[in-house]
Amino acid sequence: MSKLVMHFSAKTLTSSTMAPHNMLTTRTARLAARLFRETLCFRCQRRLVSSSYPPTLTIGSQTYPTDSWTNTPSSILAAIPRKLHLQDSHPLALTRSLIESRFPRYTSHTTLPAVVTTHQNFDSLSFPPNHPGRSPSDTYYINSSTVLRTHTSAHQADLFRASNSPFLIAADVYRRDAIDRSHYPVFHQIEGAHTWSMSSSSIAEIRAETEAIPAPPVRIEVEDTNPPFHAQRNPLQAQHDPELTTAMAAHLKRSLEGLIGTVFARAPRPASQANEPIKARWVEAYFPFTSPSWELEVLYQGSWLEILGCGIVQHSILDGAGAGDRAGWAFGLGLERVAMLLFGIPDIRLFWSTDERFLGQFRGLGMEGAWPRFEAFSKYPACYKDVAFWVAEHTGSTAGGGGAGPAPSATTAGFHENDVMELVRGVGGNIVEDVRLVDEFRHPKTGRRSLCYRINYRSLERTLTNEEVNGLHEGVRRELVEKLGVELR
Known part of the structure; x- marks a missing residue:
């Protein structure tokens, strides 16, 4: 899902000090204004199309024809084989493994191809034809029907179609974006999904699974003042039974509260706060591909941080994948923003560095033992x-x-x-x-x-x-x- 909430993990790591009941209205208004501006740009959008593109592009073992939609430069193509989330002892790989450790029963997909069809990236998720996320200003096109995935959700329908098993997807994703210390045209996401049969017997199964979810390694105080769904703010889908949705929401929230506890158990905190519980809160949200939807925020160093987004998967997505008899939830987050928090890495470009002064600081690290904070080497003049x-x-x-x-x-x-x-x-x-x-x-x-x-x-x-x-x-x-x-x- 695009930076216009194409995907749960689209947001950069930001703080929020608004009261929870005001946040949905403010974010919805901000989203509407952004969509309006982007749609206006979309109508007059240029593409950086160059006659220098060869007739074909070879990516891995596949060759693709180019056309007037091709806008992917060689610098981006060169990043595809890097797979930072799979490099041993890389901060992104460590962060991925930490998140995966909370979901031992889930099938983990980490090597899915970066090149996908426009159907996988957009149509399977019900993107309207004029959605700003389809614009070449946001997306790297190989040709008119093929793109570099802009989100891990490009594989969601295929995995729903292939199996009923819960899964995780961790992968590199690609978006044309601003240039600053927290944005890069290639970054990494991880998402998870779990589905059940829509039969009434599933409710007891979901509740039993919820009770069996292990407690996090640290204490968490969670604020959750809103109902599981709300007709105006966070609607129940017409196809879903209220009791089933309530059970799935409880399973989702318990799973992600455990994830947050695992992640923030490794986040540095002042010694005076070492024994204090981690404070988190659930906030109603809007995502086009889930309903009801939520964000999970954590109070860290005095500010509320938006860590992830999640919700009950839109039934149209499952139905389109041939799994219309099932219902479930999905979540997503960005690996870079979590790794920057855990390791104190100040610039997103550092993840791509081959400098031993960077990589050497993480060599040999695993899931056991403490993780050190990044120590900056000399800062060179701007x-x-x-x-x-x-x-x-x-x-x-x-x-x-x-x-x-x-x-x-x-x-x-x-x-x-x-x-x-x-x-x-x-x-x-x-x-x-x-x-x-x-x-x-x-x-x-x-x-x-x-x-x-x-x-x-x-x-x-x-x-x-x-x-x-x-x-x-x-x-x-x-x-x-x-x-x-x-x-x-």
Whole structure:
């Protein structure tokens, strides 16, 4: 599911201080506003389509034809074999193993292919044809019917179809996004799902399973003031029996409370709080693919952190997978944000580092014993460069992927900020730490729009020379003109 709540783990690790009863209204309004803005952009969206793409792309052992939808650069393709969540003693692999340890009966899928069809990524989850998540501004297209998965849920329907067994999916996922210390175009998610027969006999089975879930290794105080479902705020699905949904919700919450206890038992806390219980709360939420839905927040270092999202799977998804006689729950979270919290890793780029000063700090770690906090090596100086340009704004049709027709050229379609991010990342790679819009204005006479972005060039491993940075920045300026059709100022 996309960063517009395509998936439970889409959010970055943020704090929230709102009262629980206000949070759903605020988030729903924020989501509606974001969807409206993104839909407007979607209508005029450009794609970074280059004639430099070869007729075919080979990814692993498979070869795919390219077309006017192809927008996946070689730098992203090169990340596919890395599989950080499977590398021995890597912080992401350790975090994955820690989460998996709470679900010993679940089948764990960790090697599912990154390339999926638009049907798997969107249609199987009932994405409408004009959903912003289908836009090439958000998604890496191999061709009009094939993408790099934007969420682990792309495999959900296939697994529901294949087996009734509960499962976990851990995988690398791909999204065009902003550039800063908490966003990267390749990141990792883990999700889980459990289903039961919709027969009345399942209720006793679910309750017995709930009672058998092991207690977490630390005490947890959980605030849960809302009912299992609510007609307006968090509705029960028409196909579901209220008692069955109540039983599934209790099983889901007990499972995830245990997960939170396991994770935060390893999170560093002041000695004065070592024996205090972990405080958590359930908050009603909205996700398009579950209902009712919730977020689980944890009070950590004085702030409420949104850790994961979950809910009762929409019956249409199970029905479409040939499992319409079953009901169940699903949850999802991001591995990077949990690992950053557990290990104190300040920059998401570090997970991709091959520097021994980073990797050596975690070598030999396992599920036994304490995990050390990351010790930063010398921070190298930043170099800031600004680039300002006039935007050529035109409109064009960009219906979602899946054989929707040819993509417009880069210089005739509308402007989207993710195009700038992708272009800068393509030129500077991991040397670019941050890109921010620092100025925007519209000329009062001509109506033309001017944007100014500030790029922070900083290597994690060495001091950059002026010549290097100037060369990279000149490359960014040149690409902006050639690929986005802007006029430099």
